Amino acid sequence: MNSISSRTFWVSLAVAFGVTLYVTSSVLAPFLIGVAIAYMLDPLCERLDRIGVPRWAAAGAVLFGFFSTLTAVSYFLIPFVWGQLVDLVKHLPEIRTALMSYLQPALDAGKPHISPMVIERVQEIANISTGTIVSGANKIVKGAVTGGLAVMDVSVIFVLSPIVGFYLLKDWPELSSFITDSLPRAYEKKILALARAIDQTLAAWLRGQMVLCLVLACFYMVALTLSGLKFSLLIGLLTGLCAFIPFVGFAIGLTAALVAAAFSFDTWTGWACVGFIFAIGQMLESYVLTPRLIGQSVGLHEVWVMFALMAGGAVLGFTGVLLAVPTAAILRVLLKSAYGSYLESDYYTK
The missing domain is CATH 1.20.1440 (de novo design (two linked rop proteins))
Structure with missing residues (x-):
């Protein structure tokens, strides 16, 4: 392969990879998370592999330990965090009132030195901003509760990512050898x-x-x-x-x-x-x-x-x-x- 054809080959490969990545970006998340999990946990699998544990058993044990820990932490933490999130939405109007009470003295103090038109505009922006925060937070929480598509997407990630991570951990040495053997010798x-x-x-x-x-x-x-x-x-x-x-x-x-x-x-x-x-x-x-x-x-x-x-x-x-x-x-x-x-x-x- 001469220099021109070699350059064309690598540019074409990079363009094809970029286009594929862009086209499939909406479905790549669980696979990328699985790759990240396998990448982080591979050193533990390597240690178990060195002491004679079969690779599939090492991959299963490491993944089981990782997700068990994650599940245990989530089990105790999520109810408290969710409760505070719901409580936050209930109190958003009061928070908005409290924020405006802090902003109002500063606006009143600046009235003698600032044009009334500017003061009016600042108050309008403050009201719009705090109102946007309240309505936006309400939408986020309601979407988290009622958004079936979002729940389905998260479920897909939680189901697919461990499967992808397991197979990558199990086959990591073979994949590494395949990639190494495929590299240009020079x-x-x-x-x-x-x-x-x-x-x-x-x-x-x-x-x-x-x-x-x-x-x-x-x-x-x-x-x-x-x-x-x-x-x-x-x-x-x-x-x-x-x-x-x-x-x-x-x-x-x-x-x-x-x-x-x-x-x-x-x-x-x-x-x-x-x-x-x-x-x-x-x-x-x-x-x-x-x-x-x-x-x-x-x-x-x-x-x-x-x-x-x-x-x-x-x-x-x-x-x-x-x-x-x-x-x-x-x-x-x-x-x-x-x-x-x-x-x-x-x-x-x-």
Whole structure:
């Protein structure tokens, strides 16, 4: 295969892969989740495999342990979170009134210095915004309860993902050998070196980020509950789960907590307590959890991750979000390799 036909082959393969991904994006979610589960649990299967456990038994045992733990946590946690979610919807009109009571003094203080037209416009925007929040939250909860299609989609994910994960875990060595044997012989060593670098980057980020989200969710749920904040479990869980999006999870959690504080506390002491909890949580995340669980060697910069998640969601929706971080890890390794080749080329040295 000459250089022109080789280039045409790889470009055609990339285009075909992209088109297939775009066309099938609406049904890929359970399969991608299954791949992610298999990828995360494969090291445990490898350890059981090394001590003589058959691969199918190792895959079944690891998956059973993983989903048993997940089910047990959900069994105890979901009823409390769901109860707070329903309670939140009931109290949304009161929360809106409380927010307006906090905003109104600031608007009144600014009246002597601001045009009446501007004041009127700000009040109109505030009323529209709080009304939108109330109606939007009601729609979300009602949709979660009555949306049969959404429930069916979630059920499909919960049924298919474990099946996909089991077969991938069971056949992981054969799949790895097949892919390795299919690589172009002239580029095998370079491709495998890049694959190892991608695996190291992605595994460190993915597994570390999962533990980080879990620890932060537990911290915020416990701390906010002890502070007396209403909807603390819901807000703490939301903050922890959104922590995989750098800074965005913290901002969402802090905003929700401050809104709840307006409804929970009569003095500024409660507000200060909530702010202190989120300050401690941010320091814990930045200076303790991230260095220990993920480390600086991963190299996936926060801005790079944020861009990947937003771009993936904009292009492919939920499927794009699932593919965002793996794609970012692959691109980072490829760009780093290309930059190294550039530094060794005549374009740079001459």
